[in-house]
Amino acid sequence: MATVTAPEVREDPASGETGLRRRARSALQRYPLPLVTALVLAVLVLPPLGWLLVLSTRVEGGGGLTLANFATVLSDERYLGAIGRSLYIGWFVGVLCIVLSAPAAWAVAKTDMPGRTTVRVLIVGSFVLPSFLGALAWILLAGPNAGILNRVYRAVTGASSGLFNIYTLGGLIFVITMSMYPLCFLLLSTALENVPADSEDAATILGASGRKVALSITIPLVTTAVLGGFILVFLEAISVFGPPAMLAIPSGFHVITTQIYALLQYPQHLELAAALSMPLLLITLLLVWLQRRFIGRRGYVTVTGKSGARRAIALGKWKWLAVGYCWLLIVVSLVLPVAVLLWVALSKSWGQGFGLSNLTLDNFRYVLFDYRPARSALFNSLTLAILAATAASVLAALISYVTSRRLVRGHQILPVLTMAPVVLPGLVLAVGLFMTYARPPFVLYGTIWVLFIAFVTKFLPYAYINTSSAISSLDTDLEDAGRIMGATRTRTLARIVFPLMKGGIMSAWILVFMVSLHELSASVLLYTSKSRVLSIVLLDLQSDGRYEDAAVVGILLLAVTLVIVGIGYRVIGKDIVNMRTN
Amino acid sequence: MRSRNRRLRLSVLLFAAVLVAAGCGEAAPEPGANKVDRQDDQLAKAQDEGEVTWYAGLEQGLVDKIAAGFEKKTGISVDAIRLGGEEASTRLLQENDAGVHLADVVYTGNEGNFVDFKKRGLLAPYRSAEVSHFDKAYYDEDLTYYVPYANRFWMVYNTNLVPESEVPKGYADLADPKWSGALAISHPGYSVGAAIVPFFWSQTDGLGLDLMDKIAANKPLINQSVHDSMAAVISGERKIAVVVNDAGFYTDGKGAPVKAIYPAEGVPTSGGGVGVAKQAPHPYAARELLDYIMSQEGQQIMADESRTVFRDDVKYPTGYVPPTSGDQNLYVVDPAKFAAEHDEIVAHFQKVFGV
Numbered sequence: 001m002a003t004v005t006a007p008e009v010r011e012d013p014a015s016g017e018t019g020l021r022r023r024a025r026s027a028l029q030r031y032p033l034p035l036v037t038a039l040v041l042a043v044l045v046l047p048p049l050g051w052l053l054v055l056s057t058r059v060e061g062g063g064g065l066t067l068a069n070f071a072t073v074l075s076d077e078r079y080l081g082a083i084g085r086s087l088y089i090g091w092f093v094g095v096l097c098i099v100l101s102a103p104a105a106w107a108v109a110k111t112d113m114p115g116r117t118t119v120r121v122l123i124v125g126s127f128v129l130p131s132f133l134g135a136l137a138w139i140l141l142a143g144p145n146a147g148i149l150n151r152v153y154r155a156v157t158g159a160s161s162g163l164f165n166i167y168t169l170g171g172l173i174f175v176i177t178m179s180m181y182p183l184c185f186l187l188l189s190t191a192l193e194n195v196p197a198d199s200e201d202a203a204t205i206l207g208a209s210g211r212k213v214a215l216s217i218t219i220p221l222v223t224t225a226v227l228g229g230f231i232l233v234f235l236e237a238i239s240v241f242g243p244p245a246m247l248a249i250p251s252g253f254h255v256i257t258t259q260i261y262a263l264l265q266y267p268q269h270l271e272l273a274a275a276l277s278m279p280l281l282l283i284t285l286l287l288v289w290l291q292r293r294f295i296g297r298r299g300y301v302t303v304t305g306k307s308g309a310r311r312a313i314a315l316g317k318w319k320w321l322a323v324g325y326c327w328l329l330i331v332v333s334l335v336l337p338v339a340v341l342l343w344v345a346l347s348k349s350w351g352q353g354f355g356l357s358n359l360t361l362d363n364f365r366y367v368l369f370d371y372r373p374a375r376s377a378l379f380n381s382l383t384l385a386i387l388a389a390t391a392a393s394v395l396a397a398l399i400s401y402v403t404s405r406r407l408v409r410g411h412q413i414l415p416v417l418t419m420a421p422v423v424l425p426g427l428v429l430a431v432g433l434f435m436t437y438a439r440p441p442f443v444l445y446g447t448i449w450v451l452f453i454a455f456v457t458k459f460l461p462y463a464y465i466n467t468s469s470a471i472s473s474l475d476t477d478l479e480d481a482g483r484i485m486g487a488t489r490t491r492t493l494a495r496i497v498f499p500l501m502k503g504g505i506m507s508a509w510i511l512v513f514m515v516s517l518h519e520l521s522a523s524v525l526l527y528t529s530k531s532r533v534l535s536i537v538l539l540d541l542q543s544d545g546r547y548e549d550a551a552v553v554g555i556l557l558l559a560v561t562l563v564i565v566g567i568g569y570r571v572i573g574k575d576i577v578n579m580r581t582n
Numbered sequence: 583m584r585s586r587n588r589r590l591r592l593s594v595l596l597f598a599a600v601l602v603a604a605g606c607g608e609a610a611p612e613p614g615a616n617k618v619d620r621q622d623d624q625l626a627k628a629q630d631e632g633e634v635t636w637y638a639g640l641e642q643g644l645v646d647k648i649a650a651g652f653e654k655k656t657g658i659s660v661d662a663i664r665l666g667g668e669e670a671s672t673r674l675l676q677e678n679d680a681g682v683h684l685a686d687v688v689y690t691g692n693e694g695n696f697v698d699f700k701k702r703g704l705l706a707p708y709r710s711a712e713v714s715h716f717d718k719a720y721y722d723e724d725l726t727y728y729v730p731y732a733n734r735f736w737m738v739y740n741t742n743l744v745p746e747s748e749v750p751k752g753y754a755d756l757a758d759p760k761w762s763g764a765l766a767i768s769h770p771g772y773s774v775g776a777a778i779v780p781f782f783w784s785q786t787d788g789l790g791l792d793l794m795d796k797i798a799a800n801k802p803l804i805n806q807s808v809h810d811s812m813a814a815v816i817s818g819e820r821k822i823a824v825v826v827n828d829a830g831f832y833t834d835g836k837g838a839p840v841k842a843i844y845p846a847e848g849v850p851t852s853g854g855g856v857g858v859a860k861q862a863p864h865p866y867a868a869r870e871l872l873d874y875i876m877s878q879e880g881q882q883i884m885a886d887e888s889r890t891v892f893r894d895d896v897k898y899p900t901g902y903v904p905p906t907s908g909d910q911n912l913y914v915v916d917p918a919k920f921a922a923e924h925d926e927i928v929a930h931f932q933k934v935f936g937v
Contacts, residue, residue: 078932078936081936143817143819144763144819145818145819145820146814146817146818146819147819167803248937249769249804249806249937250803250804250805251803251804252798252801252804252935252936252937253936253937254936254937258937262771262932262937265668265669265672265771265772266668266669266671266672266675266771267925267928268672268675268676349816349817349838350817351816351817351818351819370646371642371646372646372649372661372662373663373664438676438679438680438682439679439680439681443680443681443682445677445680445682446677446680446682446684528673528677528682528684529635529637529661529663529673529684529685530661530684540664542810543666543772543805543806543807543810544641544642544664544806544807544809544810545805545807545809545810545811545812545813545814545834546642546809546813547813547817
């Protein structure tokens with residue numbers, strides 16, 4: 001939570017002004033940037049949290065303080081069930097992500113497996129597939145009766161029933177795992193690459209077996225990455241909205257996020273929704289605290305040590321097993337979903353078989369030219385993603401600069417404030433924003449600005465991690481040279497620092513652009529007729545049974561993402577795959 | 583240093599000003615706009631407004647056609663927001679509480695919504711130019727809303743998956759465990775029709791709301807809309823859709839291997855509603871759109887899509903089975919009674935199905 005403590009200001013008897021105003025002025029002069037940033041962040045984060053607290057302790061419909069809402073949430077088996085299922089999902093997704101990504105990360109980072117770079121790019125690149133799009137694809141692939149994999153299976157084996165049923169708790173866990181394991185892969189493979197080869201060599205020379213080297217050197221050194229990855233994925237899994245909305249509701253169960261959403265539908269129970277948001281908030285707080293406490297503040301990829309020349313472990317005859325495993329992951333998490341979305345987007349009716357006569361471009365024509373909500377949503381999505389990415393990365397760059405160069409007093413509090421929104425799951429932030437901006441005095445509901453506030457708040461930490469790591473690797477010599485030659489601070493910043501930070505700022509921009517474009521859990525509560533975005537249009541089409549058109553919107557989303565990431569790849573180079581999401 | 587501080591202060595002020603300005607964005611409609619009778623310069627004023635926002639609780643294809651027809655006729659652009667009937671109510675009520683007024687015309691498949699809206703004072707009474715073409719049963723006596731069409735609800739099955747001999751005769755047959763994993767049902771929290779059908783059960787001897795519990799035991803797929811249920815039957819994901827209306831059946835079912843089942847217990851039927859929002863930001867254009875929806879041209883567009891309408895000067899396409907056809911045992915839903923029961927039906931559904 002962002003608690004903002006104003007720095008103490010001493011009375012200045014010499015000044016003629018009195019009271020609050022003078023004190024504020026003097027505080028602003030002493031600590032301008034920290035105060036302004038604190039103010040901006042406080043305006044962003046505190047009202048939503050405040051309303052959540054107020055509403056969760058209010059008697060339904062207003063009037064009087066009560067704890068009854070919490071009592072209901074903690075005693076009604078529907079709500080308890082939702083909380084329990086979310087935790088269950090978070091746990092299994094966390095474990096599965098680590099278990100699935102560890103062998104691939106090891107093969108890519110440590111061995112001579114053929115095609116390592118391609119594997120790495122493709123696994124990390126599956127980020128371009130947002131989780132709700134994965135869910136849509138897996139309904140088409142593994143619906144228990146009409147799912148394409150099941151149809152193929154029945155046709156081949158003559159069995160009367162299919163093999164997979166995506167409409168189950170297990171199906172939901174699978175879909176979320178497939179969309180999140182790349183995160184663990186990224187953390188693990190980076191950590192493994194950073195394990196100093198000389199330590200491993202030393203152990204080997206001293207007579208340790210391969211297994212012993214792994215147990216005593218490699219594994220302890222990557223434990224941080226494993227734990228960090230687990231926590232990150234756990235948090236994402238319990239706060240995600242798209243996959244459970246598409247899979248849990250049709251199968252007849254709720255998780256926390258879908259239950260909160262349902263409570264906000266007609267007839268609305270604002271107080272219960274606020275109360276049910278609290279467990280999600282508390283779990284997140286607890287885990288972020290644990291992670292900071294035990295893993296450290298510098299993020300997850302903090303294994304240091306000079307590594308010697310990279311020495312690949314020769315896999316020998318096991319080589320093809322490793323290749324097979326990695327490509328199986330890629331096919332299941334990326335190739336199959338994208339292929340099925342493309343095929344359905346090009347079908348007249350996806351249930352009607354694979355024949356050429358079932359192919360058409362009509363869905364594209366319809367969505368691009370005739371379906372009005374798609375056009376305005378495309379415009380809104382792009383506008384929001386560009387604005388949020390620009391605001392977040394510029395703000396993050398300034399904050400990192402001021403902080404790393406200790407330019408102002410009180411700079412120490414800036415990173416803490418900037419990272420504070422990490423503890424707010426998207427839907428909880430949205431519930432708070434909805435409660436704040438859908439009532440006077442600040443009615444932003446009904447405009448895209450409430451979405452803009454949500455995106456900047458939620459993604460500022462993502463941007464900050466990128467810009468701060470970019471600036472920490474910059475030496476101050478060049479800046480000093482600039483200042484000595486008579487350039488002002490602003491000019492030095494504009495002509496020397498920002499150009500040198502370009503890579504970090506751009507990867508922050510691209511990352512925030514992408515996650516804003518894919519945002520669903522906050523948008524679903526905050527959109528109105530005037531502010532639809534693409535992810536909402538996709539969900540609408542899907543819930544209307546128009547899978548072909550929904551697939552077209554999905555392909556559009558993918559295309560825009562790929563173009564932007566592609567440009568980024570050209571400009572920044574391969575470091576783009578090292579973008580950090582937390 | 584000093585000037586930088588001033589700039590900073592300025593930007594803080596600016597930020598606050600933007601927030602305040604955003605807070606008082608909406609202008610109230612001009613006072614003369616909310617007249618009950620059509621005004622001579624209504625079309626001209628509507629064209630000055632230039633656009634109209636329509637909360638449309640009906641399917642996209644029909645929304646597109648009506649919007650296109652209206653735009654062609656008046657030059658006023660339609661911002662049509664397709665929403666499930668219950669979502670349209672949620673949004674209208676929510677926005678009214680927030681003091682945000684975006685909707686000009688509201689349209690849902692449930693006349694019961696309009697009984698509620700009228701009670702809450704959300705509708706502006708208006709004597710449509712088309713009123714003389716309708717029987718009194720099809721508009722509110724205080725002119726706050728009109729009934730643009732009726733929905734009939736029946737079941738649909740996939741002819742490739744259910745042999746003729748096994749097709750259920752009525753709702754009661756759905757309790758049979760042989761339909762385990764074979765049904766698709768829509769959620770009454772999102773779809774009006776999904777609440778009307780259980781309402782009909784609750785009013786029918788031998789069925790009752792208990793039927794919901796028995797159907798739940800067969801683990802149906804739970805969809806948000808009747809269209810999604812229909813999609814599940816067309817693709818073969820499920821064999822039978824429990825709740826489908828004219829819209830879902832005739833529009834989505836074109837060319838697909840599906841057939842209607844008129845349940846032996848009866849075919850519940852209920853009117854939709856359309857009205858002008860009291861706080862419509864484009865009050866003149868709103869009235870023009872309402873007139874268009876109820877006009878011969880607008881009603882013919884609906885009839886062309888096999889929707890049952892109440893003007894005598896429309897023609898239906900071939901394939902459309904009118905409500906007068908013998909094997910449909912029509913049950914006309916009383917909107918006030920349905921509105922009174924609605925929340926309990928939703929709550930019962932949520933309890934039984936867990937979502």
